[in-house]
Amino acid sequence: MGVVWLFTNFSLFLSLLLCLANSQQNDDAAAMMKLRDSLGNPSTLGWSGSDPCNWLHVGCLDNRVARIQIGNQNLQGTLPQELKDLTQLTRFEVMNNQLTGALPSLSGLSSLQVLFLHNNTLSSIPPDFFAGMTSLTSVYLDYNPLESWEIPESLKDASALKEFSANGANVAGKIPEFFNSYVFPGMETLHLALNYLEGGLPLNFSGSTIQSLWLNGQKSNSRLNGTISILQNMTSLKEIWLQGNHFTGPLPDLSGLTSLEDLNLRDNSLTGVVPPSLLNISTLRVVNFTNNKLQGPTPSFARTVDVDMIPGTNNFCLDNPGVACDATVNVLLSVAKNFGYPASLADFWKGNDPCTSTQAWEGITCAGGDILVINLKKAGLSGTISSDFSLISTLQKLILSDNMLTGSIPDKLISLSNLALLDVSNNKLSGQIPKFRSNVQVEYGGNPDIGKSNTSYAPPGAPGSTPSGTGGGSDDSGNKNSVSGKIVGSVVGAVGAVCVVGLGVFFYSRKQKRSSKVQSPNMMIIHPRRSWDQDAVKITVAGSSANSGVESFTDSVGPSDIQVVRTENMVISIQVLRNVTNNFSEENILGRGGFGTVYKGELHDGTKIAVKRMESGVITEKGLAEFMSEIAVLTKVRHRHLVALLGYCLDGNERLLVYEYMPRGTLSSHLFSWKEEGFKPLDWTRRLTIGLDVARGVEYLHGLAHQSFIHRDLKPSNILLGDDMRAKVADFGLVRLAPEGKASIETRLAGTFGYLAPEYAVSMTALAEMNDSLCFTVFIGHTELEHIHSLVMSAGAPFLTGRVTTKVDVFSFGVILMEMITGRKALDETQPEDSLHLVTWFRRMHINKDTFRKTIDPTINLDEETLGSISTVADLAGHCTAREPYQRPDMGHVVNVLSSLVEIWKPAEPDSDDMYGIDFEMPLPEVLLKWQAFDGSSSSFLASGDNTQTSIPTRPSGFADSFTSADGR
Numbered sequence: 001m002g003v004v005w006l007f008t009n010f011s012l013f014l015s016l017l018l019c020l021a022n023s024q025q026n027d028d029a030a031a032m033m034k035l036r037d038s039l040g041n042p043s044t045l046g047w048s049g050s051d052p053c054n055w056l057h058v059g060c061l062d063n064r065v066a067r068i069q070i071g072n073q074n075l076q077g078t079l080p081q082e083l084k085d086l087t088q089l090t091r092f093e094v095m096n097n098q099l100t101g102a103l104p105s106l107s108g109l110s111s112l113q114v115l116f117l118h119n120n121t122l123s124s125i126p127p128d129f130f131a132g133m134t135s136l137t138s139v140y141l142d143y144n145p146l147e148s149w150e151i152p153e154s155l156k157d158a159s160a161l162k163e164f165s166a167n168g169a170n171v172a173g174k175i176p177e178f179f180n181s182y183v184f185p186g187m188e189t190l191h192l193a194l195n196y197l198e199g200g201l202p203l204n205f206s207g208s209t210i211q212s213l214w215l216n217g218q219k220s221n222s223r224l225n226g227t228i229s230i231l232q233n234m235t236s237l238k239e240i241w242l243q244g245n246h247f248t249g250p251l252p253d254l255s256g257l258t259s260l261e262d263l264n265l266r267d268n269s270l271t272g273v274v275p276p277s278l279l280n281i282s283t284l285r286v287v288n289f290t291n292n293k294l295q296g297p298t299p300s301f302a303r304t305v306d307v308d309m310i311p312g313t314n315n316f317c318l319d320n321p322g323v324a325c326d327a328t329v330n331v332l333l334s335v336a337k338n339f340g341y342p343a344s345l346a347d348f349w350k351g352n353d354p355c356t357s358t359q360a361w362e363g364i365t366c367a368g369g370d371i372l373v374i375n376l377k378k379a380g381l382s383g384t385i386s387s388d389f390s391l392i393s394t395l396q397k398l399i400l401s402d403n404m405l406t407g408s409i410p411d412k413l414i415s416l417s418n419l420a421l422l423d424v425s426n427n428k429l430s431g432q433i434p435k436f437r438s439n440v441q442v443e444y445g446g447n448p449d450i451g452k453s454n455t456s457y458a459p460p461g462a463p464g465s466t467p468s469g470t471g472g473g474s475d476d477s478g479n480k481n482s483v484s485g486k487i488v489g490s491v492v493g494a495v496g497a498v499c500v501v502g503l504g505v506f507f508y509s510r511k512q513k514r515s516s517k518v519q520s521p522n523m524m525i526i527h528p529r530r531s532w533d534q535d536a537v538k539i540t541v542a543g544s545s546a547n548s549g550v551e552s553f554t555d556s557v558g559p560s561d562i563q564v565v566r567t568e569n570m571v572i573s574i575q576v577l578r579n580v581t582n583n584f585s586e587e588n589i590l591g592r593g594g595f596g597t598v599y600k601g602e603l604h605d606g607t608k609i610a611v612k613r614m615e616s617g618v619i620t621e622k623g624l625a626e627f628m629s630e631i632a633v634l635t636k637v638r639h640r641h642l643v644a645l646l647g648y649c650l651d652g653n654e655r656l657l658v659y660e661y662m663p664r665g666t667l668s669s670h671l672f673s674w675k676e677e678g679f680k681p682l683d684w685t686r687r688l689t690i691g692l693d694v695a696r697g698v699e700y701l702h703g704l705a706h707q708s709f710i711h712r713d714l715k716p717s718n719i720l721l722g723d724d725m726r727a728k729v730a731d732f733g734l735v736r737l738a739p740e741g742k743a744s745i746e747t748r749l750a751g752t753f754g755y756l757a758p759e760y761a762v763s764m765t766a767l768a769e770m771n772d773s774l775c776f777t778v779f780i781g782h783t784e785l786e787h788i789h790s791l792v793m794s795a796g797a798p799f800l801t802g803r804v805t806t807k808v809d810v811f812s813f814g815v816i817l818m819e820m821i822t823g824r825k826a827l828d829e830t831q832p833e834d835s836l837h838l839v840t841w842f843r844r845m846h847i848n849k850d851t852f853r854k855t856i857d858p859t860i861n862l863d864e865e866t867l868g869s870i871s872t873v874a875d876l877a878g879h880c881t882a883r884e885p886y887q888r889p890d891m892g893h894v895v896n897v898l899s900s901l902v903e904i905w906k907p908a909e910p911d912s913d914d915m916y917g918i919d920f921e922m923p924l925p926e927v928l929l930k931w932q933a934f935d936g937s938s939s940s941f942l943a944s945g946d947n948t949q950t951s952i953p954t955r956p957s958g959f960a961d962s963f964t965s966a967d968g969r
Contacts, residue, residue, distance in 0.1 A: 027085045028052065032055070035068075035079070038077050038079060039075050044073050045057065045075075057069045066091070066111075068092050068093065071097065076099070089112055090112060090114070094117060095118045099121065110132055110134045114138045117141050124146055125141070130155045134157055142191070150173040151166075161184045162184075164191070170196060172198075174198060174202075179205065180206075180208055188210065188236075189211065193214040213234075213242075217243065224242070226247065226249075227248060227249035227252075228265075229249065230252075231257075232253055236259070242264065244266070247265070248270065250270070250273070251265075251274055254277070260283055263287050270289075270294060271342070272333075272337065273296030279299055279300070285305060289308070295314075296316065310638075342381060344379055344381075345379070349362065355371065371394055374397070377400070377423075380404075383405065390410070390415050390416055396419060399421070399423040400427070403426075408430060411434045420440060423442075425444055433450065571647070572656075572658060574654060588600045590610060596613050611657070612658075628650075640728075644659065662728060662730075663723050664722060665677070668716035681857075682820075688869065688898065693726055693727035693728070699891035709732065711812070713812075754838065754839075757808040813894065814877045815877075823859065826838045
């Protein structure tokens with residue numbers, strides 16, 4: 001009887017377990033059916049049948065749904081509440097779709113490890129969203145237009161979290177204190193860029209394991225602010241992106257960050273001297289300090305470091321990297337260090353001479369080059385008084401009253417033999433007053449703790465002064481100090497005099513040495529990038545043909561002159577250019593375009609240059625002024641992926657521009673005529689790298705906000721390749737240099753059909769005029785005219801103004817990406833009518849995987865990894881060529897997407913036998929580095945604050961998440 005009872009109960013128990021398992025399976029099936037319906041049951045997923053474990057992109061374990069991976073499927077619809085019933089779900093990936101609506105709560109999904117929701121249009125996130133997700137390791141919420149939200153406390157349940165990314169997701173408030181090593185001991189990635197965060201960096205960051213920290217580009221009024229000193233205690237960091245915020249104070253000592261690779265602090269208000277220890281971090285690869293208030297010498301990083309530190313955008317004493325500041329400047333910076341390098345001083349303590357008549361340093365009075373008075377009253381100073389004031393031996397008055405200084409008055413100040421007044425009243429000083437000479441007046445009232453024992457305090461505001469040494473000390477002592485001060489002053493003066501004489505001899509001998517190297521009667525040095533650059537391009541000049549701005553000095557050995565064109569004046573004689581181009585012979589032509597003909601030139605020393613001879617036309621006085629103005633701007637544009645302008649010539653109606661020579665020719669020739677040119681077809685890795693180079697160059701142009709640099713004619717023939725097959729963008733800024741008059745309407749339009757964005761067109765009247773223009777019909781013909789007419793009509797406005805934004809370049813770049821994928825031209829008249837326009841054809845073919853694979857250039861070796869990379873670039877190309885400008889990403893987003901792909905494709909070891917070998921770990925060859933630096937700059941050419949473009953993608957609210965054939969033009 002007992003055995004039967006036990007057996008019966010055991011059977012009932014098993015039955016209950018089976019019922020429970022079936023119930024859970026049914027719950028999973030019901031939740032998946034609901035998900036399918038919420039997505040509109042898209043045919044692309046192929047979800048049919050009642051068992052979701054048999055569906056594509058779904059993985060099960062023990063008949064329970066464990067994985068849903070439906071990213072990059074062009075899905076629309078919403079996410080249902082029933083998702084939280086999938087209690088065994090470990091991965092949920094729906095990124096890069098067009099999902100809308102509120103996120104449902106997923107609280108209680110304790111098995112969930114990976115959550116990819118980025119690049120959708122989800123509208124909100126519930127506060128309990130992360131509750132109970134104890135296994136969660138990776139969260140990506142980037143670029144969803146969520147309603148303003150703060151990172152909830154429920155995230156702390158995910159103690160295994162390694163990656164949390166919510167760039168451009170409207171995160172507000174302060175960075176939570178719980179992002180620390182106690183709550184998240186394995187945290188590696190924290191990306192919260194382009195949000196609305198405010199406040200400072202949490203002190204709890206100290207000791208964290210975070211390796212990649214992106215907090216750049218906050219949009220709140222106060223942005224992220226305060227100091228960044230906590231970074232020195234985050235020793236696992238490899239990547240720090242804090243650009244575009246309001247951080248202040250000095251750079252901390254980051255020598256403990258032994259794995260640091262990328263440090264971007266651009267567009268903040270950081271002050272002080274760059275710590276020398278930073279230069280010794282061997283892993284460092286990228287540094288960006290542009291647009292801060294950094295002081296001291298310009299740091300000189302190793303050649304392996306890609307440095308973005310535009311001259312004139314900080315307060316360095318000199319723009320020359322590695323050159324020490326004047327000794328007096330170093331003393332004053334040491335003084336500022338004790339005050340915490342306040343911004344109030346950094347704004348006015350600039351240059352290498354505090355006594356300069358043109359820009360005297362705030363609070364400093366000089367006579368004959370000697371500092372007599374330092375008056376920093378009510379300067380908002382905190383910190384302590386530096387003993388290095390004692391090194392300014394000529395100082396007569398030191399006024400530091402009405403600040404918040406602490407500590408004591410340094411004893412070394414008694415050595416100042418010329419000091420007559422020391423005013424430190426109304427601070428928070430303490431300790432004993434040093435024994436100054438009897439003729440030194442010391443004002444110290446308003447310091448309750450000064451001159452008193454620890455148990456005795458003066459009442460607030462009590463007066464105090466020592467007009468005749470009442471601070472203690474005898475006349476003997478004062479006299480001795482006075483004498484010693486004079487001796488020190490005399491010794492320093494003598495040493496200084498010797499140094500001056502020595503420097504004079506050095507520079508004179510150096511000048512003689514340079515003069516002795518002259519090989520010809522006259523030599524012109526065009527556009528040296530740095531005043532000390534020994535590799536400046538030199539051109540022999542026949543006669544004295546150099547124009548204004550030339551400095552001449554005579555060699556003592558003979559009558560020869562050396563004519564040096566200053567960096568702000570790059571005028572080159574037309575006779576020189578005729579000589580080096582063999583009188584502009586046909587044999588020297590490199591190419592022709594809408595702006596003129598390009599000739600190859602070779603200098604006497606073998607250096608090759610490219611000379612663009614612009615189409616001639618009558619130059620009015622206004623046109624001349626515009627030309628000179630644009631030249632002045634173009635000389636400031638320096639980037640490793642932009643072709644450098646070396647000089648120019650203006651002779652009558654002749655206008656010529658001199659550029660660096662790019663020996664590998666155009667991207668166009670490598671894509672479309674590689675057989676005829678005898679090239680090897682570009683593999684996918686090379687195309688990807690070239691695309692990233694171009695994107696970075698254009699991103700830089702778009703970042704020059706005050707000059708509104710828009711290329712307007714971006715195409716493969718304007719992308720040039722160097723010996724290392726790295727790309728540079730050419731012909732930027734030429735639209736404003738185009739000749740005047742009706743004959744040049746095709747260059748004034750500044751675009752090439754096939755690459756023109758829909759909004760960048762002209763009125764129908766202008767189209768008619770252009771059709772009547774012989775010059776115009778030569779360039780475009782009837783078919784292309786119909787094409788631009790259709791573009792205007794499809795844009796929804798028959799009379800457009802031609803007003804453009806940076807998004808026209810984004811459109812052109814998207815077309816170039818399509819060309820690199822397909823190997824086909826943007827407009828190919830050899831194709832049938834329905835395939836004539838690449839963008840339209842590409843969109844149609846991209847609809848499904850089978851037809852898309854047929855679009856890929858057959859010279860590209862395809863495997864699954866390559867196909868995946870190409871697919872990502874194809875999606876990006878579609879976004880870039882979206883119909884509406886606001887739906888296109890900016891170039892920052894493009895750079896971010898491509899750089900992540902290039903990073904994946906880095907070879908373990910470069911193939912030394914490859915004619916196109918690229919060393920991804922090294923900078924460009926030294927010969928190209930000399931085109932990087934500005935010869936002079938102004939902050940007016942820089943992007944400021946809110947308009948700064950960064951390498952973090954800014955995803956507009958209307959950003960096109962996908963593209964279809966309906967978008968075709």
